[in-house]
Amino acid sequence: MTDVAHQHGPRRIVSEVQVLRRRRRERIFVIFGLASTLIGLLVLLALLGNLVIDGVARLDWNFLTNFPSRRAAQAGILSAWVGSLLVILVTACIGAPLGVGAGIYLEEYSARNWLTNIIEVNVANLAAVPSIVYGLLALGLFVYGFGTGRSIFTAGLTLALLILPIVIVATREAIRSVPQTIREAALAIGATKGQVTKDHVLPAALPGVLTGVIIGLSRALGETAPLITIGALTFIAFLPAPPITSEFPFVSFEWLFDGFTVLPIQAFNWISRPGRDFHANAAAAGLVLLIMTLALNSIAIVLRYRLRKRLQW
Amino acid sequence: MASRLTATQRRWQRRRERIMEGVLFLCAASSVFVTIAIVVVLVWESAAFFAHVPIATFLTDTMWTPLFADPRYGILPLLCGTMLSTAVALCVAGPLGLTAAIYLSEFASAPVRESTKPVLELLSGVPTVVYGFFALLVVTPFLQTFVPNLPGFNILSAGIVIGIMIIPYVASLSEDAMRAVPNALRDGSLALGATRLETAFKVVLPSAISGVAAAFALGISRAVGETMVVAIAAGQQPNLTFDPREPAATITAYIVQVALGDLPHGGIGYQSIFAAGLTLLLMTLSFNVFAFWLRARFREAY
Amino acid sequence: MPGAIDVSSVLRSGAEVGPVSMRPKIVTRDVNVFYGEKRALNDVSIDIPERAVTAFIGPSGCGKSTFLRCINRMNDTIPTARITGRIEIDGENIYAKDVDVVPLRARIGMVFQKPNPFAKSAYENVAYGPRIHGLARTRAELDEIVESSLRKAGLWDEVKDRLQQPGTSLSGGQQQRLCIARAVAVSPEVILMDEPCSALDPIATARIEELIDELRQNYTIVIVTHSMQQAARVSQRTAFFHLGNLVEQGPTEEIFTTPSDPRTQNYITGRIG
Numbered sequence: 001m002t003d004v005a006h007q008h009g010p011r012r013i014v015s016e017v018q019v020l021r022r023r024r025r026e027r028i029f030v031i032f033g034l035a036s037t038l039i040g041l042l043v044l045l046a047l048l049g050n051l052v053i054d055g056v057a058r059l060d061w062n063f064l065t066n067f068p069s070r071r072a073a074q075a076g077i078l079s080a081w082v083g084s085l086l087v088i089l090v091t092a093c094i095g096a097p098l099g100v101g102a103g104i105y106l107e108e109y110s111a112r113n114w115l116t117n118i119i120e121v122n123v124a125n126l127a128a129v130p131s132i133v134y135g136l137l138a139l140g141l142f143v144y145g146f147g148t149g150r151s152i153f154t155a156g157l158t159l160a161l162l163i164l165p166i167v168i169v170a171t172r173e174a175i176r177s178v179p180q181t182i183r184e185a186a187l188a189i190g191a192t193k194g195q196v197t198k199d200h201v202l203p204a205a206l207p208g209v210l211t212g213v214i215i216g217l218s219r220a221l222g223e224t225a226p227l228i229t230i231g232a233l234t235f236i237a238f239l240p241a242p243p244i245t246s247e248f249p250f251v252s253f254e255w256l257f258d259g260f261t262v263l264p265i266q267a268f269n270w271i272s273r274p275g276r277d278f279h280a281n282a283a284a285a286g287l288v289l290l291i292m293t294l295a296l297n298s299i300a301i302v303l304r305y306r307l308r309k310r311l312q313w
Numbered sequence: 314m315a316s317r318l319t320a321t322q323r324r325w326q327r328r329r330e331r332i333m334e335g336v337l338f339l340c341a342a343s344s345v346f347v348t349i350a351i352v353v354v355l356v357w358e359s360a361a362f363f364a365h366v367p368i369a370t371f372l373t374d375t376m377w378t379p380l381f382a383d384p385r386y387g388i389l390p391l392l393c394g395t396m397l398s399t400a401v402a403l404c405v406a407g408p409l410g411l412t413a414a415i416y417l418s419e420f421a422s423a424p425v426r427e428s429t430k431p432v433l434e435l436l437s438g439v440p441t442v443v444y445g446f447f448a449l450l451v452v453t454p455f456l457q458t459f460v461p462n463l464p465g466f467n468i469l470s471a472g473i474v475i476g477i478m479i480i481p482y483v484a485s486l487s488e489d490a491m492r493a494v495p496n497a498l499r500d501g502s503l504a505l506g507a508t509r510l511e512t513a514f515k516v517v518l519p520s521a522i523s524g525v526a527a528a529f530a531l532g533i534s535r536a537v538g539e540t541m542v543v544a545i546a547a548g549q550q551p552n553l554t555f556d557p558r559e560p561a562a563t564i565t566a567y568i569v570q571v572a573l574g575d576l577p578h579g580g581i582g583y584q585s586i587f588a589a590g591l592t593l594l595l596m597t598l599s600f601n602v603f604a605f606w607l608r609a610r611f612r613e614a615y
Numbered sequence: 616m617p618g619a620i621d622v623s624s625v626l627r628s629g630a631e632v633g634p635v636s637m638r639p640k641i642v643t644r645d646v647n648v649f650y651g652e653k654r655a656l657n658d659v660s661i662d663i664p665e666r667a668v669t670a671f672i673g674p675s676g677c678g679k680s681t682f683l684r685c686i687n688r689m690n691d692t693i694p695t696a697r698i699t700g701r702i703e704i705d706g707e708n709i710y711a712k713d714v715d716v717v718p719l720r721a722r723i724g725m726v727f728q729k730p731n732p733f734a735k736s737a738y739e740n741v742a743y744g745p746r747i748h749g750l751a752r753t754r755a756e757l758d759e760i761v762e763s764s765l766r767k768a769g770l771w772d773e774v775k776d777r778l779q780q781p782g783t784s785l786s787g788g789q790q791q792r793l794c795i796a797r798a799v800a801v802s803p804e805v806i807l808m809d810e811p812c813s814a815l816d817p818i819a820t821a822r823i824e825e826l827i828d829e830l831r832q833n834y835t836i837v838i839v840t841h842s843m844q845q846a847a848r849v850s851q852r853t854a855f856f857h858l859g860n861l862v863e864q865g866p867t868e869e870i871f872t873t874p875s876d877p878r879t880q881n882y883i884t885g886r887i888g
Contacts, residue, residue, distance in 0.1 A: 012750040012760075012802045014506065014721040022717065022747075026510040033416025036409040037429055037484070040436045043477050047439065047447050054450070101340030109334055110341070122345050128531065128601045129594065130538025132565050133351060135572070136590040140354035144578055161347050168344065194330045215438070222440025225540035225565065229572045229586075264442040264541075271446055271545055279450060286443045297438035301431045422694065497731035501794070504689060505744040505801055506721035515743070520734040 051290060055283030063284060068236070068266065073277065077285050079236040080266035083152070084221060084292075086240060086255060087262055090156020091220045095163045096213050102164070103171025103209075108197050127165035134162045135229025143230055150231045152240060153256040158226050163216030170212020174205035207307040211300045218296035222289065224264040236261040263289045355594060358587030365581055371588065377551040377567070379585040380574075386585065388592055390551035394468065394561035395596075398543055401472025401557050402479060402536040407529065409476075410483030414525075417484065418491040419499075419513040433481035441478070445545030448474035453546065466548030466560040474546065475539050483532040490524025491517050523607040530604035534597040540565035564593045640665040640805060640835040641686060646700035648681050648690065655681050658700070659861045661854055668827060668836045670846035670867065673856035674882065679839045682856070683807050686837065687723040688716045704805070721748055723805040724798030724834075729814045730790035732782030732797075737774050740782040740793055741765060744801035760800055768796035769826050788819025795826065799834075806830065808838040812845065824849050843883055847871055855879045 066076025102123075110116040138158035148154045178201050186196040202209075240255035261269075263285055270282035318326065363371070366386040374387025417426050452470040457463045494517050502512040518525065548560025549570045562570070568586045576582045641663035648656040656678045663669050671679035681690070688709065690696040702709050709719055721744070732740050741761045744750070751757035761778075765771040770792040774785070782793050791811060798806055808827070812820040827836060827849045840846050846853050847867060854864035855878075863876045874880045 012745070012748075014718045014748045014750070014801075016718070018749050019715055019717050022508050022511070023715065026508045029412075029510050030416065030420055033412050033420055036413040036480075037416055037421075039409060039413075040477070040480055041432050043447075044432075044436055044439065046451070047443060050447065050451050051443070098340050098343055101337045102344060105334075105337035105341040109337055119341050119345060122348050124605070125598070125601060126344055126348060128534055128597060129351065130540070130565065130597055132538065132540045132568055133355070133590055133594050136568070136587055137347075137351045137354050139572070140358055140587065141350055145354075164344055164347065192326060192330050194333045218438050222438070222442070224440070224442045225544075225569060228569050231572060231575075264440055267446070268442050268541065268545065271442075271449060282446060283450075286440075286446050289440050290443050293438050293440055294435060297435050301434055305431070495731075497727060497729060498733060500689065500692070500725075500727060501731040501733065501797075502743070503692060504687060504720055504725035504727075505747070505797065506717045506719070507743075507747050508717055511747050515747070516733050 048290065051283045051287040053283075054280055055285075055287045058280050058284035059287065063281075067238070068261075068269075075270075075278075075281055077263060077266055077288065079239060080261050080263045080285065081288070082239055083236070083260035084262040084264075086152050087155045087159065087227075087260065088217055088221055090153060090256070091159040091163065092213070092217055094157055095160030095167060095216060095220075098160065099164050099167025099213070099216070100171050100209055103168045103175060104197060104202070106168070107172050107175040108193070108201065123165050123168050127169070131162055131223055132225040132229055134158055135226030137161070138226060138230045149257055150259060151257040152260045154230055155227050155260065155262070158230060159220040159223060162223065162226060163220050166216040166219065167209075167212050170215070171205070171209050174208025174212070175201060177208065178204045207303055211304045211307070214296055214300040214303070218293045218300070221296065222264055222293050224262075224268055227262060227265055228268070263292075351594070355587050355591040358584050359591045361579075362581065362584035362588040365584075366588075375553050377562075379582050380571070384581070388564075388589070390553040391562060391564045391567055391589065392592070393553050393555070394543075394547070394551070394566070395537055395563040395593075397468050397555065397557055397561065398472040398475060398539075398547060398563055399533055399536040401469060402476035402539075403529070403533060405473050405476025406479045406483050406532055406536075410480045410528075410532070411487060411525070413480065413484040414487035414491060414528075415513050415518070418488045419509055419517060430485070433485055436478075436481045439478075441539065441541040442545070444474050444478055445471075445542045448542055448546035460558060463558055464548075464560055466546060467558055468543075468547050468561050469557040471543045471545075471547040472557060474542050475536050478539070478542070479532045479535050482535060483528050486528030486531060487521075487525045490521040490528060493524065494520045523610050527604040527607040530600045530607065534600035534604070537600070538565065538593060538597050540569060544569040564589045568593075637662075638665045639663060640704065641837075642701075642703045642706075643685075644701045646682065646685060646698065646702060648678070648685060649697045649699075650693070651695045655859055656685075657859045661861060661864055663835065663837060664852065665835050666831060666833070667852060668831050668838060668850040669852045669854065670850035671837065671839045671854050671856060672841070672843060672846045672882075673862075675841065677856040678859040679854075679856045680809050682861075683809055683837060683839050686805070686807055687720050687725055689720075689725065691716060721801045722803055723807060724801065724803035726791070726794050726798055726806065726808045726811045728810045730787060730794050732785070732790050732793050735782060736779045737782045737785065737793060738778040741796050741800045744797060748801055750801065764796040764800040765793075767799050767830065768792045769822065769829075770796055786819070788815050788822055791815060791819070791823060792826065795823075795830075799830075803834065805835045805837065808836065810839050810841060813841070820845075843871070855882065857882070 062074075063076045064081070065078050066074060067078055068080075069075040106116065106119065110119070135158065138154055142148045142154045142157060143150060148157070182200050182204060183196055186200045187193075191199070236259060240258035240260060267282045267285040267289060270278045270285065371386055371388055373389070374385055375389050376385035376387050377390045378385045417429060421429070448470045449465075452474055453463070453465060453467065456470055460469070463469070498516050498520060499512055502516040503509070507515070543563045544566040547563065547566060549562045549566050550560060551567065552559055552561040554561055567589055571582060571586045639662035644660045646656060646659040647654065659678075659682055671683060673679050684690045685698055685702060690698060698710065704722070708714070733743060735743070738761055741764050742757055745757060745760050751760055762771060762775075765774060770789060773789060774793075782790065785793060791814075795806075795811075812823050815823065824845065827838065830836060838846075838849065850867045852864065853867040853870040855862045855870060855874075855876075857878050863870060863874060863879045870879065871883055874883060
C-alpha cells in the first residue's frame with residue numbers, strides 16, 4: 001500500500017470517435033434484435049397468408065361436409081374433423097385427469113424422497129421425447145400388445161400420454177402459486193388434507209390448470225407423426241359409429257374402436273400428392289387446423305394473462 | 314353445530330383420504346410407467362432387429378434399404394440426414410434465437426417484452442404439418458430462385474423451417490438464463506462506461522453461458538426429433554450426403570415412410586423402425602442430459 | 616446504531632488531514648429525483664471538492680444512494696426514474712442533451728455495495744474497462760494498466776500469482792478491492808462508492824478505508840455510508856441526508872461536533888436512523 005502518488009500516470013482519455021462507433025454498433029444491434037424477435041411473427045403471418053391464398057377458395061360448406069375423394073374438387077374434410085374432435089375428446093378424458101392428478105400428488109402429497117425425484121426427472125425427460133417415439137410405443141404396445149387396433153381409442157390414449165408432461169408441469173405451477181396461507185387457514189379449522197386440496201387449492205389453481213390442459217390439447221390437435229406411426233388410415237370415407245343410438249342403452253362406445261383420420265393427417269396426405277389441386281385442399285385443411293390450434297392457444301394465453309393480473313394475493 | 318363426526322365417520326374419512334392419495338400417486342407413477350413402456354417396447358423390438366443385423370453393420374454400413382429385395386441396414390445415411398437438417402436448423406435458430414434473446418433480455422422495454430412473449434407462444438402452437446407445407450410450397454420455391462438446380466425436395470428448406478420453428482424455444486430459454494444474471498454485474502459494467510451491447514456480450518452472456526448452451530442443446534434435441542417438416546419437404550430417400558441442397562431422409566422421416574406403407578407385423582422392416590426409434594431416443598436423450606447437466610452447473614454459479 | 620456514539624475520538628486532527636482544496640469538482644443545483652410518482656430527492660444542491668473524500672450519511676431510504684447514482688447517471692438504467700436540476704462536473708452539465716453516458720461513466724468510476732466482480736479472471740476483470748474503451752494499444756500496455764491499477768487498489772501483491780483465477784474466487788475484501796482496481800483502470804477523475812464496506816468484515820473494512828485515504832490524493836471520492844464512524848474516519852467533508860433532503864453539509868469535523876440542524880444532531884447522537 002505504498003508509493004501510490006507517483007504511480008498515477010497520465011489520465012487515459014476515452015476517444016470520442018470510438019464512442020460514436022460503439023454507439024452506432026449498438027443501434028444496429030437493436031435493429032437486428034427487433035428483427036430477430038419479430039421474424040417469428042412475420043413467418044406466422046406469411047404462413048397464414050400463404051394458406052389463405054392457396055386454400056381459401058376451397059373453403060366452403062361442401063369442403064366441411066364431404067368425405068375425401070379421388071377428385072380434388074369434391075374432396076372434403078368431414079371424416080377428418082370429426083376424427084380430430086373424437087380423438088381430442090378421448091385425449092382430454094384420459095390426459096387431463098391423469099396429468100392433473102400427478103401434478104397434485106407431486107405438489108401436495110409427495111415427500112421429498114428418491115421416488116419423487118425419479119418422478120420429477122422422469123417428467124422432465126418425457127417432455128423432451130420426440131413425438132414419433134410415442135407413436136412407436138403405441139404401435140408396439142397398444143396396437144399389437146393390447147390389441148386396441150388402429151382406432152380412435154389408441155390415438156386418443158397415445159396423445160394423452162404425449163401431453164401428460166405439459167399438463168403435469170402446468171398443474172404444478174398453478175398449484176405452487178396458491179399461497180400457503182390458504183392451506184393453513186383451512187387446515188386450522190380442521191379440514192383434512194384431501195378437503196383442503198379439493199375445496200381450496202384446486203379451485204384457486206383452476207385457471208392455471210385449465211391453461212395447461214388447453215395448451216396440451218392444442219398440441220395434440222396438431223400432432224401428426226405419432227398417429228401416422230400407429231397406422232392411421234388416410235383415406236377414410238366413413239364416419240365412426242354414432243355415440244348415441246336409438247336402442248337401449250342409447251349410448252354406444254363402438255366409435256372408440258373405429259378407424260379414423262384426423263385433420264393433420266388428411267392435410268399431410270394431400271400435400272404428399274403431386275398437383276396443385278390437392279395442394280389447395282391441403283392448404284384449406286391446414287388453414288382450418290391452424291385456426292383451431294391458434295384459437296385454443298389464444299384462449300389459453302388470454303386465460304393466463306388475466307389470471308396473472310388477478311393474482312395479487 | 315354441536316354434532317361431531319362419529320368414530321365410524323372418522324374412519325371412513327381417513328379411508329377416503331388414503332384412497333385419494335393412492336389414486337393421485339398412481340397418476341404420478343403413470344409417467345414412470347410410460348417411460349418404462351417406451352424403453353421396453355423400443356429395446357424389445359430392436360433386440361429382434363439386432364438378432365438379424367449385427368450392430369457393427371448397423372453402425373457402419375453406408376446404405377439403408379431395409380425394404381428392398383437386397384436389404385442393407387446401415388443407419389449412417391439416416392443419421393447423416395438427421396444431423397444435416399439439424400445443423401441447418403441450428404444455423405438459423407442459433408444466431409436469430411440468441412439475438413432475439415439478448416434483445417429481449419437487455420434492450421426491450423417491459424411492454425415490448427410482455428407483448429412478444431405471447432406471440433412466441435402462439436408460434437410454438439402452430440402444427441408441424443403446416444410448417445411442412447410452408448417448407449415445401451413456399452420456402453423451396455423461394456430458394457430455387459437463387460440456388461441453382463435445387464430439387465423440389467431438399468434438406469435445406471426443411472432445415473431452415475425447423476430452425477424457424479425452434480427460434481422461440483431457443484430464444485425464450487436463453488432469455489431466462491440471461492435474465493437470471495444478477496443486475497449487479499450489469500451495473501458494474503455500465504458504471505465503467507460500457508454500452509449496453511458491450512455489457513450484453515462481454516458480461517451477461519459469458520455469465521449465462523451454460524444456461525444458454527442448455528437452451529441450444531434442448532433446441533437441437535427438438536430439431537433432431539422433428540418429423541413432419543422433413544417427411545414433407547426433405548424427400549424420403551436415404552442419402553449419405555453432406556450437401557444440404559440434396560434430398561435425404563432423416564430417422565424420423567424413415568419411420569413415417571414405413572408406417573405409411575402396410576408392413577407386416579413382426580417383419581424385419583417393422584422391427585427396423587424401432588431400431589431407428591431407439592437411435593433417435595438415445596440421441597435426443599443425450600442432448601437433454603447434457604442440457605440438464607449444464608443447467609445444474611449454471612444454477613450453481615448464482 | 617446502538618445508542619449515542621462518540622465519534623470525536625476517531626476524528627483526525629486538522630493538521631493530519633491537511634487543507635482541503637475547495638475547488639469544486641462536482642456542483643449540483645436543485646436536483647430532484649422521481650421514481651414514477653414518488654419523489655425520492657428534494658432540491659439537492661451541494662459542491663463537492665476535488666481530491667478529497669466527501670461522505671453522504673443518513674438513515675436508510677434518505678436518498679443518499681439515489682443521489683450518488685445521479686452523479687454518474689446510473690439512474691438512467693431505471694426506466695421509471697426522472698431527474699431534474701443541474702449536475703456539473705468541471706463546469707459541464709452532465710445531463711445536457713448531447714452528453715453521452717459512456718465517456719461520462721469512464722470519467723466517473725463506481726464501486727458498489729456488494730462486490731460484483733465479473734465471471735472472468737482477476738486480470739480480465741481489471742482489463743475489461745481499458746479493453747472496451749480501447750485504452751491500451753498493446754498487450755504490454757494493458758499488462759501495465761492492470762498491474763498499476765491492482766497496485767493502486769493494494770491488491771497486486773495478493774493476486775499477482777493468480778491473475779488467471781476467477782475474480783469470484785477471491786475473498787470478499789479482495790473482491791471489493793478488485794472492483795476498485797477495475798474502476799481505477801479506466802483512470803477516472805471521480806470515484807463513487809456506495810456503502811463499499813457494508814458486506815465486509817472489520818479487517819477488510821479497515822483495508823478499504825486505508826485505501827480510500829490513499830486514493831484521495833489523486834481522485835475525487837464520494838462515499839455513501841451508513842456508518843458514522845466510517846464517515847468520520849475517511850472523509851474530509853460530510854453531507855447529511857434525511858427523507859430525501861440534504862439537511863446539512865460541511866467539514867466532517869464540524870458536522871460531527873457542532874451540527875447546526877437538530878435532525879443532524881439527533882442522527883449522530885443515535886436518536887434517529
